[in-house]
Amino acid sequence: MSDGRPVRIRYFAWLRERLGIGEEQIELPAGVATVNDLQLWLRQRGPAWDTVFAMSRTVRCAVNQQFAGPDVAVNPGDEVAFFPPVTGG
Amino acid sequence: MSDGRPVRIRYFAWLRERLGIGEEQIELPAGVATVNDLQLWLRQRGPAWDTVFAMSRTVRCAVNQQFAGPDVAVNPGDEVAFFPPVTGG
Amino acid sequence: MADVRIAAAAFDVGSEFAALTQSRTDIGGVGCFVGTVRGAAGGRALVALTLEHYPEMTERALAAIAAEAERRWDLLGCRLVHRVGRMVPGDPIVLVLAASAHRQSALEATAFLIDWLKTRAPFWKKESFADGTETWVDARESDDEAAAQWGADQAAIC
Amino acid sequence: MADVRIAAAAFDVGSEFAALTQSRTDIGGVGCFVGTVRGAAGGRALVALTLEHYPEMTERALAAIAAEAERRWDLLGCRLVHRVGRMVPGDPIVLVLAASAHRQSALEATAFLIDWLKTRAPFWKKESFADGTETWVDARESDDEAAAQWGADQAAIC
Numbered sequence: 001m002s003d004g005r006p007v008r009i010r011y012f013a014w015l016r017e018r019l020g021i022g023e024e025q026i027e028l029p030a031g032v033a034t035v036n037d038l039q040l041w042l043r044q045r046g047p048a049w050d051t052v053f054a055m056s057r058t059v060r061c062a063v064n065q066q067f068a069g070p071d072v073a074v075n076p077g078d079e080v081a082f083f084p085p086v087t088g089g
Numbered sequence: 090m091s092d093g094r095p096v097r098i099r100y101f102a103w104l105r106e107r108l109g110i111g112e113e114q115i116e117l118p119a120g121v122a123t124v125n126d127l128q129l130w131l132r133q134r135g136p137a138w139d140t141v142f143a144m145s146r147t148v149r150c151a152v153n154q155q156f157a158g159p160d161v162a163v164n165p166g167d168e169v170a171f172f173p174p175v176t177g178g
Numbered sequence: 179m180a181d182v183r184i185a186a187a188a189f190d191v192g193s194e195f196a197a198l199t200q201s202r203t204d205i206g207g208v209g210c211f212v213g214t215v216r217g218a219a220g221g222r223a224l225v226a227l228t229l230e231h232y233p234e235m236t237e238r239a240l241a242a243i244a245a246e247a248e249r250r251w252d253l254l255g256c257r258l259v260h261r262v263g264r265m266v267p268g269d270p271i272v273l274v275l276a277a278s279a280h281r282q283s284a285l286e287a288t289a290f291l292i293d294w295l296k297t298r299a300p301f302w303k304k305e306s307f308a309d310g311t312e313t314w315v316d317a318r319e320s321d322d323e324a325a326a327q328w329g330a331d332q333a334a335i336c
Numbered sequence: 337m338a339d340v341r342i343a344a345a346a347f348d349v350g351s352e353f354a355a356l357t358q359s360r361t362d363i364g365g366v367g368c369f370v371g372t373v374r375g376a377a378g379g380r381a382l383v384a385l386t387l388e389h390y391p392e393m394t395e396r397a398l399a400a401i402a403a404e405a406e407r408r409w410d411l412l413g414c415r416l417v418h419r420v421g422r423m424v425p426g427d428p429i430v431l432v433l434a435a436s437a438h439r440q441s442a443l444e445a446t447a448f449l450i451d452w453l454k455t456r457a458p459f460w461k462k463e464s465f466a467d468g469t470e471t472w473v474d475a476r477e478s479d480d481e482a483a484a485q486w487g488a489d490q491a492a493i494c
């Protein structure tokens with residue numbers, strides 16, 4: 001459910017490069033309540049989006065800067081990030 | 090058996106302090122062929138020597154700068170050292 | 179107590195060590211790990227390594243990792259420095275320091291910190307090769323296994 | 337390849353790290369341990385720690401310990417520095433550095449080196465307390481156990 005506040009979505013590393021976007025703000029779409037819902041919604045944007053998010057084993061997520069599994073809730077005002085498994089250190 | 094070359098004996102840490110000697114040179118005594126023989130011979134020097142070498146669990150030895158057990162041979166020209174368990178690092 | 183930092187410039191190991199230990203007489207041992215950029219990857223010559231990160235999340239993640247180490251071991255100091263941006267072979271990438279009264283805690287915490295840092299902090303490495311190609315580094319299963327040995331709570335990672 | 341040294345003066349961790357890693361692009365990780373003098377022992381204030389050693393044997397023992405680490409792990413560098421003489425609380429006593437292509441070898445070798453160094457190199461610590469008393473430090477069973485976990489060949493120690 002949207003209360004008017006946007007969701008900020010951020011993309012990192014090869015997701016950012018393949019999707020051609022580092023961040024965006026969207027109105028939370030109807031029916032999108034979790035990370036998994038949001039991924040399904042993003043996949044409908046076109047072939048590049050579908051391909052990237054189809055690699056579910058290699059796409060990780062954070063909600064409000066905390067690692068988040070597919071069932072974690074997404075609410076208006078949240079910041080959601082998608083990225084590959086981390087490779088620092 | 091002595092061929093005339095002395096054995097150099099060195100003492101470290103509390104052995105050195107209790108015995109009041111850091112090093113000495115001796116003619117290898119008759120019948121002394123191993124580290125254990127040498128310890129038994131040194132114990133006969135007096136009460137302080139007997140007490141220190143009676144603490145067999147806390148006296149370690151090196152022959153020619155290699156850690157050595159009681160059965161290691163001692164020969165003329167060797168350097169034998171007695172010291173407590175090491176506490177470096 | 180922990181001190182975590184993201185650095186764009188190279189750090190100096192001696193200065194970091196001094197900052198942790200200066201004027202301290204309670205510390206008995208300091209464990210340290212420094213990760214450095216290698217000049218080759220998969221047999222190909224590397225000219226640069228670029229570290230991308232998620233700025234708002236990174237320091238929070240490092241602080242959480244350090245806090246977990248302090249919860250598990252009796253540390254007297256803990257310091258994490260991680261570089262971002264472009265680096266060349268030989269450059270230091272990451273520094274872990276863990277101080278304790280005794281060596282075992284310091285060394286175990288050091289190993290723990292680098293294992294968790296590799297699997298729980300939002301950094302991504304891109305390799306630039308001498309032939310002009312660039313590749314994002316793949317996560318390694320061996321890193322996940324190393325992190326899992328500490329009883330990592332994998333539920334926190336999606 | 338290993339570099340071992342007995343030092344009468346304090347050493348600098350940054351300089352030792354630089355000496356090991358300078359101009360190297362094959363190293364991926366460096367493990368390090370630094371032991372320091374604590375300001376108290378058994379609840380009593382310590383004013384100094386004096387390290388005695390067996391000069392002719394010490395460097396040989398350190399070289400043997402480093403050689404064993406190089407035999408067990410694929411190291412790209414190994415450095416041991418141990419101080420002797422009088423030190424005060426906060427001073428560094430011992431430095432271990434082990435470099436490898438990968439972190440696990442570097443960290444394991446670091447732990448091995450300090451464990452063996454504590455049980456196989458001829459150093460003895462004497463503590464000088466604020467009340468004027470002096471005590472030779474007793475060897476600790478926990479150090480023997482730590483060393484034994486590496487499959488130490490105890491037959492070599494009498």
